[in-house]
Amino acid sequence: MSTFSVKTDISNNAAIITLEGNLDSSTAPQFHEAVQKVIPLNPQELVLDVEKLDFMASAGLRVIIFAKQKLGSSVKLILVKPQYQLLETLKMTGLLFSVTLVDHYPE
């Protein structure tokens, strides 16, 4: 079982989910559950704090796509300080264009 943790905060109109450790198919359901909990709150921004997320592959990507589909195109998807592996994966799979990258949140 990989080391992984997920934490959710709500602030103004934004939902902030902090992900740490390894996001793979065994830990993705926790992320999925966290996303499902914030959807009914209708946030205008979904912020993923991934500064301490070391690894993400297919299963994790799918939760992000799921979040985008469920929240709709008007909701901004923000990633805070993605590590190199995550950034490369987003570029290679074409997802980079659907998210906003920042160094701090709030900016």
Next chain:
Amino acid sequence: MADFDTRIDYYPTHELEGIKFRRGHVLPFGATMVPNGVNFSIYSSAATSCTLVLFEKNAEEPFAEIPFPKEFMIGNVYSMIVFDLDFENLEYGYRMDGPFDAAAGHRFDKTKILSDPYAKAIGGRDVWLGPPNWDKLYPFRSRLVFEDFDWEGDKPLETPTEDLIIYEMHVRSFTNHPSSGVKFKGTFTGLKEKIPYLLELGINCVELMPIFEFDEYEHSKKDAETGELLVNYWGYSTLNFFAPKSGYAATGKYGMQVDELKTLIKELHRNGIEVLLDVVFNHTAEGDHRGPTISFKGIDNKTYYMLTPGGYYYNFSGTGNTLNCNHPVVRNMVLDCLRYWASEYHIDGFRFDLAAILGRAQDGSPLSNPPLLETLAYDPVLAKCKLIAEAWDAGGLYQVGSFPFYGRWAEWNGKYRDTIRKFLKGDEGIVGELSQRIQGSPDMYHARGATAGVNFITCHDGFTLYDMVSYNHKHNESNGENNQDGNNDNHSWNCGIEGETNNVQINELRHRQIKNALSILMVSQGVPMILMGDEMGRTQFGNNNTYCHDNNLNWLDWELIEKNSDIYNFAKHIINLRRNHPVFRNKEHFRNTDFKDSGFPDISFHGTTPWQPDWSASSRVFAFMLDGNHAKNGSIKDDIVYVAMNMYWEALPFELPMLSKGKKWHVSVNTSMPSPFDFHPVSKEPKIEQQHNLIVGARSIIILIGK
């Protein structure tokens, strides 16, 4: 996903070695994720038992082996659902037991672990030329994939066949050279980064050389002289028909090649570019009786391979074995495969390597009504896919013009290639055939229309366009086969010196001949195909069979755009000319009459005197005129186009046909002029001063627009 709480058949009923499982579903074949587990399904007509073997990714030994209970079988199909598996971390395979009786066609060996023919991803060659573990018990391992993907509304483009301009390319070669400037060299993502280049060039269709999983180490050897490792570079040797090559994906090391390829296809489609796959159903990577047992050989040898009465392997492919394509079971597998790529990857069409094999019976004899070709032609899922046959094989069956087509199949027109090459080098007696080829070969395809033939002058087999005008002979010594491999009938002419030269005249002639070749290709009816790099004068230094080279011989050198900017700019123009003039893109053949009452027939032939073509044996002159009122078989209006070709070694005066009142001749292309005067951009063509006569330079082509 179904809610497993309410379905009554998604809970375990059996347990072995701590693994919980139950009877599975026969369909779909392969390994499919279901709630809480994986459904495995595989068939064999002659096995006596089958065992599922499970590994953790990259582990040496399996963590479980579960024999399929006989009571789970339906027909010849073994299926089971195994619960609580870690999808992303799983590799699986099968042991099949049965008779080993080579003469009867059976080669069962339960000591081997076999890969699932329907696996959607294969592990073992995750990264191109990654160092393999040669002692591995099970080298090419079946894996699971996530099938879901956000296509964002994408679907196959269904571009009319007559409007296609095909670019034949190799995924790795396209961007692996340092000069490509892309981040992820030699990969699907690298290709994606170069989409702006493809758009600027003007092509609207890429044909990818094999992207199904293959072993680049197959038959690899060190070159005796250079010490370089020669590998299975082109990939015409399939390990598995449902898995994209991990080594072509930048994310292959993370197991995300499926997503990466789908992302590439989505992006190509978004830019109006179709995707055709070069598929190799004529043989597999298992070789003959001396080759490895990877999959089919151990699962159902007698079914999958064409065998002689003595149990040896027929070799119509020249590579060791021949897939038994017209056996009903194999037909279904081929159909399942193509349906999978068409529906799950949105592929627009397929080019079938050595397709004559697909029309052979199980004993190798040619069929007049091959069930496989008929099945593919009529299949509903494939109904809008382009089906293109390389209509010959290595066993002497040449079917260009006679491939069983069922109203659907197109062919690589090898006769087009030969005719144009001979005309370009100034051979005698070619003009008659040339007139057929530029019309879309009605002599060969009269019942099928102009789009039955894919016109090409070059492809991966043979010289590049630059080498076709720089070498008389092949130079394949670096392949390590004593220059015995590769085609000898190149119909090429080196313009005076063999190979690289500083001679200014010769190089100018070579560039002109390249422009001549591209011009003829783009003004012909039928579907044009160009080879990657021909638009910038790519050379393989005379090697006409670079199948084994992972180096500059194959990698596209992007600095050639600058070095041969005259060729590059001309190529862009001639493609643009074709795209802007529907008169070049008929679906049906010409009627050779004026059925629109416009004053000119749809096509007319001319020589140095209008309306009087010179068909004599010594003629090297050919001109034709396409009437704009008859564009696209009369369905659309276009300008009149006149093309004059002079392959004599001297300039000749041509008298021009007279245009109707109000129209004047404008010049679009004149290959005898030095760059940048060799062409004028579409809609900026200058009117020619003298409207009745024209000098066409030696070995040159002029294209005029009448408007």
